[in-house]
Amino acid sequence: xxxxxxxTAAHAIPKLYSLDLDQKDQLIEVIEKLLADKTTLVxxxxxxxxxEVCPERIDLIHKNYRKLCNLLIDVEEWGQVVIINxxxxxxxxxxxxxNHNEILLEENPEKGFYGTDEEDSKQEExxxxxxxxxxxxxxxxDHRLLLRNxxxxxxxRNAAVVMAVAQLYFHLAPKAEVGVIAKALVRLLxxxxxxQFVVLQNVASMSIKRRGMFEPHLKSFYIRSTDxxxxxxxxxxxxxxxxxxxxxxxxxxxxxTYIKSQDKDFVAATIQAIGRCATNIDxxxxxxxxxxxxxxxNRDELVVAESVVVIKKLLQMQPAQHSDIIRHMAKLIDNIxxxxxxxxxxxxIGEYCEHVPKIAPDVLRKMAKSFxxxxxxxxxxxxxxxxxxxxxxxxxxxxxxxxxxxxxxYDQNYDIRDRARFIRQLIVPTEKSGVLNKYAKKLFxxxxxxxxxxxxxxxxxxxxxxxxxxxxxxKASGYQELPDWPEAAPDPSVRNVEVPEWTKPSSRxxxxxxxxxxxxxxxxxxxxxxxxxxxxSPTTSESExxxxxxxxxxxxxxxxxxxxxxxxxxxxxKKKKKxxxxxxxxxxxxxxxxxxxxxxxxxxxxxxxxxxxxxxxSSEESSSENSSSESEPEENSDSDPGKKHKxxxxxKLPSGSLKAKKKEISLLDLDDFSGPSVPTTTxxxxxxxxxLNLDLQGLTLSNSNLPSEMSSPSLGRVKTYELLHxxxxxxLSVRYHFNRRPFSPDQAMVxxxxxxxNNSDMxxxxxxxxxxxxxxxxxxxxxxxxxxxxxxxxxxxxxxxxFCDSTQAANFQxxxxxxxxxxxxxxxxxxxxxxxxxxxxxxKKEQGKLMGMNEINEKLTLTEQCRSDQAVVQRVLxxxxxxxxxxxxxxxxxxxxxTVSGGALVLITLVTKDNGAAQLTVNCEKMVIGTMMxxxxxxxxxx
Numbered sequence: 001x002x003x004x005x006x007x008t009a010a011h012a013i014p015k016l017y018s019l020d021l022d023q024k025d026q027l028i029e030v031i032e033k034l035l036a037d038k039t040t041l042v043x044x045x046x047x048x049x050x051x052e053v054c055p056e057r058i059d060l061i062h063k064n065y066r067k068l069c070n071l072l073i074d075v076e077e078w079g080q081v082v083i084i085n086x087x088x089x090x091x092x093x094x095x096x097x098x099n100h101n102e103i104l105l106e107e108n109p110e111k112g113f114y115g116t117d118e119e120d121s122k123q124e125e126x127x128x129x130x131x132x133x134x135x136x137x138x139x140x141x142d143h144r145l146l147l148r149n150x151x152x153x154x155x156x157r158n159a160a161v162v163m164a165v166a167q168l169y170f171h172l173a174p175k176a177e178v179g180v181i182a183k184a185l186v187r188l189l190x191x192x193x194x195x196q197f198v199v200l201q202n203v204a205s206m207s208i209k210r211r212g213m214f215e216p217h218l219k220s221f222y223i224r225s226t227d228x229x230x231x232x233x234x235x236x237x238x239x240x241x242x243x244x245x246x247x248x249x250x251x252x253x254x255x256x257t258y259i260k261s262q263d264k265d266f267v268a269a270t271i272q273a274i275g276r277c278a279t280n281i282d283x284x285x286x287x288x289x290x291x292x293x294x295x296x297x298n299r300d301e302l303v304v305a306e307s308v309v310v311i312k313k314l315l316q317m318q319p320a321q322h323s324d325i326i327r328h329m330a331k332l333i334d335n336i337x338x339x340x341x342x343x344x345x346x347x348x349i350g351e352y353c354e355h356v357p358k359i360a361p362d363v364l365r366k367m368a369k370s371f372x373x374x375x376x377x378x379x380x381x382x383x384x385x386x387x388x389x390x391x392x393x394x395x396x397x398x399x400x401x402x403x404x405x406x407x408x409x410y411d412q413n414y415d416i417r418d419r420a421r422f423i424r425q426l427i428v429p430t431e432k433s434g435v436l437n438k439y440a441k442k443l444f445x446x447x448x449x450x451x452x453x454x455x456x457x458x459x460x461x462x463x464x465x466x467x468x469x470x471x472x473x474x475k476a477s478g479y480q481e482l483p484d485w486p487e488a489a490p491d492p493s494v495r496n497v498e499v500p501e502w503t504k505p506s507s508r509x510x511x512x513x514x515x516x517x518x519x520x521x522x523x524x525x526x527x528x529x530x531x532x533x534x535x536x537s538p539t540t541s542e543s544e545x546x547x548x549x550x551x552x553x554x555x556x557x558x559x560x561x562x563x564x565x566x567x568x569x570x571x572x573x574k575k576k577k578k579x580x581x582x583x584x585x586x587x588x589x590x591x592x593x594x595x596x597x598x599x600x601x602x603x604x605x606x607x608x609x610x611x612x613x614x615x616x617x618s619s620e621e622s623s624s625e626n627s628s629s630e631s632e633p634e635e636n637s638d639s640d641p642g643k644k645h646k647x648x649x650x651x652k653l654p655s656g657s658l659k660a661k662k663k664e665i666s667l668l669d670l671d672d673f674s675g676p677s678v679p680t681t682t683x684x685x686x687x688x689x690x691x692l693n694l695d696l697q698g699l700t701l702s703n704s705n706l707p708s709e710m711s712s713p714s715l716g717r718v719k720t721y722e723l724l725h726x727x728x729x730x731x732l733s734v735r736y737h738f739n740r741r742p743f744s745p746d747q748a749m750v751x752x753x754x755x756x757x758n759n760s761d762m763x764x765x766x767x768x769x770x771x772x773x774x775x776x777x778x779x780x781x782x783x784x785x786x787x788x789x790x791x792x793x794x795x796x797x798x799x800x801x802x803f804c805d806s807t808q809a810a811n812f813q814x815x816x817x818x819x820x821x822x823x824x825x826x827x828x829x830x831x832x833x834x835x836x837x838x839x840x841x842x843x844k845k846e847q848g849k850l851m852g853m854n855e856i857n858e859k860l861t862l863t864e865q866c867r868s869d870q871a872v873v874q875r876v877l878x879x880x881x882x883x884x885x886x887x888x889x890x891x892x893x894x895x896x897x898x899t900v901s902g903g904a905l906v907l908i909t910l911v912t913k914d915n916g917a918a919q920l921t922v923n924c925e926k927m928v929i930g931t932m933m934x935x936x937x938x939x940x941x942x943x
Contacts, residue, residue, distance in 0.1 A: 063495065193231055275310035809825060891911060
């Protein structure tokens with residue numbers, strides 16, 4: 001069944017559950033079966049169904065946990081978000097808190113230097129209780145697996161994926177490792193305003209607890225004039241959270257600029273931010289206060305009003321030292337009309353009336369005149385001011401207080417009427433007055449604690465970051481609480497999965513693995529560092545078939561192997577000659593295309609020597625024989641001394657053969673090479689040439705796949721790129737091209753051939769690569785240092801780069817003895833592949849596995865110059881490093897390759913029709929690479 005069908009079935013499960021809740025048990029069985037699916041296409045959908053139907057059934061995740069972690073990088077973006085959020089909650093129930101010891105230290109700080117004996121003894125008892133809890137923390141390997149496999153997703157182009165990984169690290173990672181998410185979140189601030197709003201909401205919550213994480217990126221939160229108001233307010237929130245003694249001067253200078261903005265809401269928020277900075281940092285409190293007092297003379301009423309409100313809060317901390325500010329604010333009561341600001345001034349004068357004994361009664365007199373026209377909030381503060389003045393200066397304010405209370409007694413608002421009756425009974429002694437009358441002064445003029453100006457995001461982190469509930473600061477329907485860390489770690493063995501006997505490789509497959517180990521070992525070791533108990537090797541998963549097919553394959557292969565071992569060397573030589581003649585007569589030109597598959601390198605050299613030693617007149621015939629012989633598999637039986645002998649014989653070629661050699665090089669168009677070089681690959685006993693496979697294709701021994709091997713470099717035109725111009729490099733020029741050959745030190749790296757030319761009149765010494773700045777997961781192996789490059793000399797060296805199957809640039813420094821040059825190599829998507837050989841049957845079978853979302857179809861019209869077979873193949877091979885797949889139809893072209901780093905399969909089919917119309921189909925495990933590949937091929941064929 002197609003993975004796309006299973007994916008659609010997983011999508012149907014939540015709908016079925018919503019229609020009939022009684023089906024839950026049967027649906028859980030289906031979910032359990034789909035969770036065991038190893039296809040990336042299904043993983044995200046089934047986890048979404050799990051979250052909708054049975055999120056409490058954590059036991060279903062245990063045995064699939066490692067598989068989900070390993071598949072995560074290849075799942076589509078929507079599925080990545082769902083899986084990461086689920087794994088976050090799973091990890092909070094299965095692993096210990098990595099920051100537990102730090103929390104214990106914060107809760108039990110070290111004792112003071114001076115202390116009494118009693119305190120010392122108590123401290124020792126407390127330490128005796130706490131110290132046993134402080135066991136050295138060792139992270140569970142599965143916990144580390146989750147963190148390691150999600151980290152590369154911080155570079156995802158999808159903001160939701162980056163946000164999901166960020167919240168996972170914030171909730172699960174040790175404090176020392178959380179900092180890696182800061183750079184990714186700052187990158188998202190360049191996106192649309194909607195994305196910025198969500199990201200800043202989460203950054204504001206994170207910056208309260210982990211301020212140091214975002215301090216290096218302080219300038220990224222500076223406000224632009226084009227930002228919407230809600231973005232400006234959130235950036236202000238983050239800047240305020242990041243304020244410290246070291247950077248407060250920089251932040252306050254920014255705030256001074258913001259106050260001049262035309263956006264009044266933004267200005268008000270800025271003044272509140274200044275107040276918060278002054279509250280949190282004592283060193284700048286006086287500076288902020290004097291700056292806010294200057295704002296009281298601003299022409300804008302809203303700025304003045306907000307400044308009054310903030311000053312009122314700051315003055316509560318040191319009222320005695322700032323009585324002159326209170327006097328200044330009392331004089332503004334006639335000009336400020338904003339109700340909140342008027343109420344704040346009246347509260348300040350009433351609260352600290354003893355510091356301004358002459359001004360306070362006069363303010364009450366003015367307020368009594370306008371009492372009836374004031375807002376309710378101002379009326380309440382006028383009543384409070386009258387009561388406080390009556391208790392402290394009744395001689396001057398007794399009549400004014402009675403007048404104000406009488407006005408309030410008949411006010412339309414019942415709150416004001418009730419307040420007036422309550423205060424009259426409390427402060428004016430009568431016969432009916434109770435005991436409270438004696439304590440009126442203590443009630444009204446009690447010492448009040450200064451207000452604590454806190455961020456509105458302080459308590460939001462109890463919601464899972466990135467969720468709708470966190471955004472709204474209230475629990476949304478369907479929200480699942482983030483579980484608390486367990487006190488003791490649950491049993492980790494529940495995640496171990498035993499491999500069934502029938503899935504273990506047979507003895508024949510083991511022997512094949514042993515033979516092919518030197519060829520694949522390095523690339524596989526690098527591309528799959530997080531392989532776990534339940535993950536399978538790529539070679540096993542790709543060649544896995546049904547039981548019957550495997551039996552027939554092993555039987556047929558064993559018969560072939562026995563027959564090959566029985567035959568002698570002379571018989572093999574005869575067979576090859578016959579096969580070569582048969583292929584030459586049958587296929588003609590096709591043998592040249594198929595001649596690029598891998599064979600024995602040493603036999604190729606022997607054929608070249610034979611063809612070169614013949615007369616010039618028969619050079620064409622010898623070259624055709626050579627091409628046919630290259631396409632056949634041959635045994636590698638020569639020794640090292642034999643190699644040396646061959647090199648000597650090649651050096652002593654006659655002039656005619658040298659001309660033939662030069663002609664060969666021009667055909668390959670290797671302009672940057674100093675001489676012909678034959679690609680060397682390790683021969684395998686299971687290698688088959690294309691011509692041999694075409695002959696075997698008609699046999700009905702079995703339907704098994706022939707082993708896929710890397711082909712030699714294709715005949716596509718080599719494109720060279722300029723890396724350093726001679727003017728910029730002060731005489732040194734550097735060009736590079738992708739030579740499409742395996743990089744021998746590491747098969748997972750793309751081989752880049754560098755050509756250095758010294759155009760100056762001085763020696764250039766010690767050329768080498770230094771300080772590569774690579775994206776996460778990428779690796780680089782520089783070329784061997786060039787000691788001296790003399791004037792006019794040209795040097796060619798190869799370097800390897802593991803691009804991690806992405807087209808992101810690899811940045812590094814090219815250093816000489818005196819200079820450093822910053823270089824950047826960005827690969828075309830077609831150079832991230834190595835060609836493989838496949839039969840037509842195996843091509844169709846693999847193509848059937850990569851349908852649905854892994855298939856890209858494009859319609860195009862071929863140009864007049866690109867309608868012949870040779871032109872089509874030439875252009876496709878010049879675009880990408882592909883291997884040609886045999887095809888029985890003349891109007892169809894097939895190509896196959898694998899990505900160098902990850903080994904993802906890429907299958908390309910081009911079907912031509914009448915009038916130049918064509919249909920391009922690209923099947924690839926990685927949809928991004930498939931889409932880019934289709935785009936480049938279409939551009940090449942239509943230009």
